[in-house]
Structures are given as structure tokens and as C-alpha cells.
Amino acid sequence: MARVLIIDDDELFRGFLRQALTRAGHDTVEAEDGEEGLARFRSQKMDVVITDIILPGKTGLEAIAEMKMEVPDVKIIAITGGDLAMPKGYVAFKFSKPIYPKPLISAVESLCA
Structure with missing residues (x-):
């Protein structure tokens, strides 16, 4: 079981991710923006x-940068609405919306193996 922080400003999407991850046996914590995400x-x-x-x-990139400075080996999955470029090594996985639960859960579990 992994403890997963979900940062997204769309409450319905956060709920969708929470439900999928909880059903797969993971514990989730939610935040609606980068500041709240960093605090959690x-x-x-x-x-x-x-x-x-x-x-x-x-932004998510700003939050990721701060997390990486504090915990360099933090495991991050980024979600984008499009094909945004990110610095190499910033994220372990990148998904574009729409998201399907099975690949996301597989990504979380591979990061925790």
C-alpha cells in the first residue's frame, strides 16, 4: 500500500483518482493547488x-521543483492536459488527460516496488 498525494484543482477529477487508488488499496491525501500540495x-x-x-x-512544475529540492528522490507522476515538456528526471511518469485508472495504478505500484 502506498501513501499518495493527489494535487489537482478539479474536485471531481481528484475524487476519481482517490476512488481508483483507494480501491487498489492505497491511502490518499488531496490538495487543490500547489501551495496546499506542498504543505501536505x-x-x-x-x-x-x-x-x-x-x-x-x-503551478505543478513550481511545486515539483520545490519538492525535488527538499526530497530529491521523490516519486512524481505528472498529469497534463496536453503535451508539455518537462526537465529530464523531473517526473517518473507523465500522463495526459483523459486518464485511465489501470495504467495509473500500475505506475504508482511500480514506483513503490
Whole structure:
């Protein structure tokens, strides 16, 4: 079982991810923007972070950069609405919307193996 932080400003999408991950036996924590995500990341040990890249306020890329500075080996899955380029090594997996639960759950589990 992994502890997964989900950062996304779409409440329905967060709920979809939470439900899929919970059914697969994982524990989830949610945040609706980069600032809240960083606060939760700093206050609780997370095995994996799933973050949207386009967020209000602090973007997903900005949040990832801060997480990587604090915990260089943090395991991150990025979700984009398009094909955004990211620095090499920033994320372990990148998914574009729409997301299907099975590949996402497989990615989380491979990161925790």
C-alpha cells in the first residue's frame, strides 16, 4: 500500500483518482493547488505524488521543483492536459488527460516496488 498525494484543482477529477487508488488499496491525501500540495507534502510522508501541471497560484512544475529540492528522490507522476515538456528526471511518469485508472495504478505500484 502506498501513501499518495493527489494535487489537482478539479474536485471531481481528484475524487476519481482517490476512488481508483483507494480501491487498489492505497491511502490518499488531496490538495487543490500547489501551495496546499506542498504543505501536505511537507507535513506527511508520501510515497508518490500525482500532480496536475496547470494549477492556480503555484503551478505543478513550481511545486515539483520545490519538492525535488527538499526530497530529491521523490516519486512524481505528472498529469497534463496536453503535451508539455518537462526537465529530464523531473517526473517518473507523465500522463495526459483523459486518464485511465489501470495504467495509473500500475505506475504508482511500480514506483513503490
